[in-house]
Amino acid sequence: MSMKDWTIENWYAEPWKMFNVEGKVTVVTGAASGLGRAIALGFGALGAKVVLADSNTDGAEETAAEITSSNMVVKCDVRELGDIQSLVKQTLHAFQRVDVSFNIPGINVRKPALELAYEEWDQVIDINLNGVFRCAKEIGKVMVDQKSGSMINMASVFAEIVMPRQVAYASTKGAVRQMTRVLAAEWAPHVRVNAIGPCYMETPLVKQVMENKEWFENTRNQNMLKRFGKPEEVVGPSIFLASEASRLMTGFMLLLDGGWHCLGGWVQ
Numbered sequence: 001m002s003m004k005d006w007t008i009e010n011w012y013a014e015p016w017k018m019f020n021v022e023g024k025v026t027v028v029t030g031a032a033s034g035l036g037r038a039i040a041l042g043f044g045a046l047g048a049k050v051v052l053a054d055s056n057t058d059g060a061e062e063t064a065a066e067i068t069s070s071n072m073v074v075k076c077d078v079r080e081l082g083d084i085q086s087l088v089k090q091t092l093h094a095f096q097r098v099d100v101s102f103n104i105p106g107i108n109v110r111k112p113a114l115e116l117a118y119e120e121w122d123q124v125i126d127i128n129l130n131g132v133f134r135c136a137k138e139i140g141k142v143m144v145d146q147k148s149g150s151m152i153n154m155a156s157v158f159a160e161i162v163m164p165r166q167v168a169y170a171s172t173k174g175a176v177r178q179m180t181r182v183l184a185a186e187w188a189p190h191v192r193v194n195a196i197g198p199c200y201m202e203t204p205l206v207k208q209v210m211e212n213k214e215w216f217e218n219t220r221n222q223n224m225l226k227r228f229g230k231p232e233e234v235v236g237p238s239i240f241l242a243s244e245a246s247r248l249m250t251g252f253m254l255l256l257d258g259g260w261h262c263l264g265g266w267v268q
């Protein structure tokens with residue numbers, strides 16, 4: 001390589017195109033609400049072809065109504081393998097490929113371990129962990145076959161730090177983080193797999209915490225920025241991980257946590 005090769009004209013992408021997601025077929029599960037909704041709207045605004053999948057189709061339709069780029073709503077319950085296989089089939093029929101996949105749905109049951117029913121444990125595991133694996137495997141098959149793709153799994157800062165009353169949730173998020181790393185190793189070099197690990201974000205998922213003043217204040221003050229994130233704040237990191245800008249990154253969990261992890265975790 002001569003010094004002359006190392007000029008901006010020879011870069012793999014011109015700097016102003018590095019974050020481009022225009023025309024990318026982007027599947028978002030959990031697009032009816034919260035972070036999935038924000039990602040679908042953000043990618044739609046940038047001209048991506050967005051597939052909005054959710055068990056709540058009315059909510060997904062509401063999100064889709066705000067998107068002007070090419071898009072499609074698909075009913076998909078991530079607990080049902082058949083639904084995910086149908087999502088893949090419908091996506092390929094409409095757009096012939098999958099460039100980006102956000103595997104997002106998650107629930108929480110906030111109880112001390114000794115009070116958590118086994119059924120509640122199973123419900124959280126089935127959506128947050130098994131659901132992500134089902135999506136990852138079915139969509140990953142397509143990406144591996146086409147020899148390209150960027151997959152992003154929704155983890156949480158609780159993959160790294162702990163807090164009481166999060167035993168099922170934190171277990172799933174730690175597992176999603178490790179799943180992301182293994183899939184990245186298996187599907188390299190053509191398919192990248194990364195995760196995002198947000199702190200508390202203002203979505204319906206954390207309504208219970210936001211409605212309790214003491215709980216909210218204590219939680220908000222755990223991170224350096226002393227606030228919950230806003231759903232749209234997940235969009236920038238999502239574009240980064242989906243696009244050429246991050247093409248040397250795989251198996252990574254990007255923390256979106258206002259410095260919470262850096263501060264050392266939860267303080268009573």
Ligand SMILES: NC(=O)c1ccc[n+]([C@@H]2O[C@H](COP(=O)([O-])OP(=O)(O)OC[C@H]3O[C@@H](n4cnc5c(N)ncnc54)[C@H](O)[C@@H]3O)[C@@H](O)[C@H]2O)c1
Nearest residue numbers: 030032033034035055077078105106156198200201203205
């Ligand atoms: N909000 C936060 O503070 C926060 C923080 C860290 C991580 N996360 C993670 O982000 C993801 C999204 O959370 P959110 O805050 O946007 O929640 P949300 O409740 O606002 O949205 C979740 C979406 O997932 C859908 N969904 C639920 N079960 C489903 C299923 N079985 N099949 C298909 N869709 C289903 C819901 O209909 C909804 O549209 C979750 O994995 C969550 O754990 C959220």
